[in-house]
Amino acid sequence: MLVDAGLDDRLRDAIAFVAAQVRRTVERYPGVYVMYTRSGRWSEPGAPWSHGWLPGLLWLLHGATDDPWFREQAERYTWPLEPRKLDPSTHDLGFLFLSTFARWHQLTGDPVLRDVVVTAGRTMASRFQPAGEYLCAATGPQSLFVDIMMNVGIVLYAARATGDEALRDIALRHCRTTRRVLVRGDGSVAHEGVFDPATGEFLRQSMQQGYRADSCWARGLAWSLYGFAAAYRDTGERALLDTAELNADYFVEHVPADGVPPWDFRAPAAERAQRDSSAAAVVASGLLELAPLASSSAKAELYRLIACRILDTLAGPPYLARGDDDWEGVLKHGTYHHSKRLGVDESLIWGDHYFVEAVAKLAQLRKETP
């Protein structure tokens, strides 16, 4: 793989910065599950759906540094999530448990940890709407969000662990419905699909966090790209790979040269100046998932190159918060919820998490194919 020789060093330095920054956060706000900053400060606890990423980041930093302190903290923040395995109020159980208990189980093989993830996977599967064939969003049975593509993996995890074919079937039906109603022919995505839950009739595309129903919210595209790639990895269903590649093509064609997208690709020009570094981090990790699965070696090489481009950008100014001692997050210039003005031009915990995940994946790929 062709990577600028200096990139490895820059990423190593960046991870050292992340480790110091996250340690400072945990020491300053012990036990708090941070979500997005306000003027660079983790000033309040995050919403319950976001509680998986800080422990997920601690697990990743343990892997990257081998420092037992990160392992202790990862366990400390992971265990309190256990009762949420039965939480029917969120569609984000994949975010919550695949970043935490699944990583812990991978390290130890303890079946108790695996069973927590399996139970969460069954809870997630209970969101299935048989008429429309999708896992519904927290907003109600009529609603399908593109973000759920990043959470459907927990249903596949439970299917694999238990051999329960019904779970696999639910997950695949969800993926196929998402592809049919949310992914457009040019590879862009809608955030939300609205159904008649009684008949299953698809009514319209809609949005929650993007600019408009017919726009392309950058993080939604990122969740779709990564989610379809992971679902293809777990199922081998070719249409899912085609969908992830279609999303990747859209991203590559429309993203600015530095690899960091505007918060919505189709927002008016003046609003597109606001970027979303977290979407870039998710895409980098998603492209590194997709590259080894890609349908051609040319695509695989392109995906790796774009991922490297993104990481190179994020590892320096103006994105990496290094040098700004008052800033508590890792990546600046994320956008959580533009229209509600929440977490706009701030650090977002999932951006920091997927940045480290992507760097770890790149390091692994470099080991396998130096």
Ligand code: GLY
């Ligand atoms: N709702 C998940 C996100 O903000 O990406």
